[in-house]
Amino acid sequence: MMDLILGYLTIGLVNGSFYALLSLGLALIFGLLNILNMTHGVLYMMGAFAAWAGSRYLGLGYFGGLVFAPLCVAAFGVILERSLLRRTYGLDPLYGFMLTFGAAMIVQGGFQAYFGSTGLPYAAPDWLSGGLDLGFLYFPAYRLWVVAVALVVCVIVWIAIARTRLGSILRASSENAATAEALGVGVPRVFAATFALGAGLAGLAGALAAPIYQVSPLMGSDILLVVFAIIVIGGMGSIGGTIVSSYALALIESLTQALVPQAASFIVFAFMCVVLLLRPQGLFGISVVRSHEFLAARLPWIEPADKETAAKRLTGMVPVFAAVAALLALPMLLYPVYLMKIFCFTIFAASFNFLLGFAGIMSFGQAALFGTAAYLTAHAAREWALPPEAAIGVGIAAALVLGIVMGIFAIRRRGIYQAMITLAIAQMVYFVYVQASFTHGEDGIQSVPRGVLLGLIDLRDDTNVYWLCAAAMLAVLFGLRRLINSPFGMMLIAIRDNERRALSLGHNVDAYKLAAFAIAAFCAGVAGSMSAVVFQLATLSGVHWHLSGEAVLMALIGGIGTFGGPLVGAAVLVTMQHFLSPFGAWIVAIQGAVFVLCVLLFRDGLWPHALALAANLRRQDATSKSAEVPQAMEAIGR
């Protein structure tokens, strides 16, 4: 037993090394650029591929690869930063988050489509193939080497930041980039260099990992979330703290692997939740107030001056009426399943849109709620043979409970941290479902019976399901609209715009936020339950964080904080998936490209553009001509 534990500890040290290299870069980038770099996982993966490609096509040896890979990845990082990321500076950090999310989809999707998902082998040099026998413990030489390299590199970076002039420039720019620039510091170059450094460290980690794990396009997608959790646990602003937490958590993780294997995949996330409850600033973080200040940036698309337009946008629902009426009147012209998918996704997107657009809460874990509802509805209908209304009720209730739990954690932080927390919790939920038997693993719960709704409406008839879906969508959209215009909604918007003022006026801000979270969870639950009924299927993809990303994407395409945005976004996404299916494996990359373009070009979303266009057409009818470029076109960036 002891041997087993010690063996796992060596694995912990190795993983800790990868975590340290990754979290160091991620924390530096976050501290300076205020961007949560969602590409960090693919940068790690690219490092492994660069080492592999260097050896295969350039005849580089292992050590050549160890230099070549970080340089390649750093160069890619500079290109990414200069061409895309810099366009989001000065905007809300959520844009940077979404942009890097899209970029990561492009890279990962592209690699997956090109290389497939099977791993490519990459060998360590012979002299590192032995091991070190310490008597009580056998430490493979290559792992020892990884730990040594990572530690040396981390310590060098740490000292360089704490002691050198370049380090002081980095620290000053992280603290206040505008002032540093006004003093003559070439901040754009500092940004590019820092991103390159972070990317290079990720690339080094990838090259080091290549001989241990196989070189595969998916190798970075799960590690990214763990590294996020480590940053939250370690706390921002402490490089030493980040490094220490990386190793500590990797050791805890591997110890769990030895003792309670089922819990290993989510122990880090559970740990993160505990830390957030007891010490929100993280173990080594400086202070909550400061990091709150740091993230208090307001969403630019819903500035207080926009309040009237936000209300106006809501009253501009007439076209939706028309569109929905059209869809209802002509259900059989279009493939009903396609329409029902749009409806379900509309409800799902509306849930995210409500949270972010009106409560200012960024949830990147909506898929956990969707998937939970889907699983439970499917299970209740199939195994317990409940009628559809009860099965749907069970699913929604489960989503609601989970949403409240998630909300309790999420509302403790704001902005990007909030996104990370919800993402981490969703990831835990995902791992639970991966292991639980009732979900039937990769197969999912199949052939879910639809039954007879309330004993009256036979849902085995597609037309009836279609009506049910359409009704659910309308109920959710208009229900949310009612809610937003109620005193409760006004209060949410007031909190979103100025939380401190709401607090000082004596409002129970946390209760409002939690209520908002619960409402959004309810809607996500409706979406999930409906999808289980419509597709008679509940699978892991319904809980996967990619689906959460799609909620963000739909809301963004449609226009966050708008009434009809979710419908437009869902229609675009579902249609896109429909038409892109011939591209097979490239679909993820194409979707990522659309995501990136949306962030760059249509930050307001299509819905406001559509409204402006409609208004224009109406005016053109009346006064023949006076084309007016939608003001949102300004959003193209510098």
Added chain:
Amino acid sequence: MPDADAVSLRLSHVQAWYGDSQALFGVGFAVRPGEVTCLVGRNGAGKTTILRAIMGLLPRQTGSIILSGREASGMRPYERTRFGIGYCPEERAIFSSLTVEENLALPPAVCAAGMAKADIFALFPNLRTRGRHYGDQLSGGEQQMLAIARILRTGAQTLLLDEPTEGLAPVIVRQIEHVLIELKRRGYTILLVEQNLDFVLHLADRVVAIENGSVVDDLETRGSEHVKARLLERLAL
């Protein structure tokens, strides 16, 4: 050698906005080399905004800003400092994660004639013993001195100083006033925002009065009694 007409800094028709609200409405004036120009005006008049416009720190601005004969609008802030401009913001903006020495060494040199450390410590004796302290361990007066010292190190010849004596104890105020007088004697070009009219009239070669984001007066200070009366009336101070 600059000829008589040369200016260190010239603003024309500068307009600026914070979000949708306009803060500057066509500001124009010039600062001549070796002179001290003071910006006066009531709170919220737009003095700080003018300095920020010169540095290019505003979200949106139009008009022309000429630094040492070159059009600078459209340049990034750090490029503007290359013309020998040193900016000392109202909030001082000492970096708390940097030591005093690191704060001093942060801005890159813009010309070879930067002030030597010994010289700086002679001007600001309070800083001499504080080299290893972090920025947030300094008093307000020390922070102000460090903020001025920081730009002298770079060799900047044109100094933009935003209310360097605001909120400080009288003895510190006097110390900083002495430094300003000494800097003028050494030939620095200074654009100073200052509330104390007596000190303004003592130091300035030219006073520019700002009201609601516009220049309402632009006066030479020779014959200072007349100027003072006029400024007092202008600003209703």
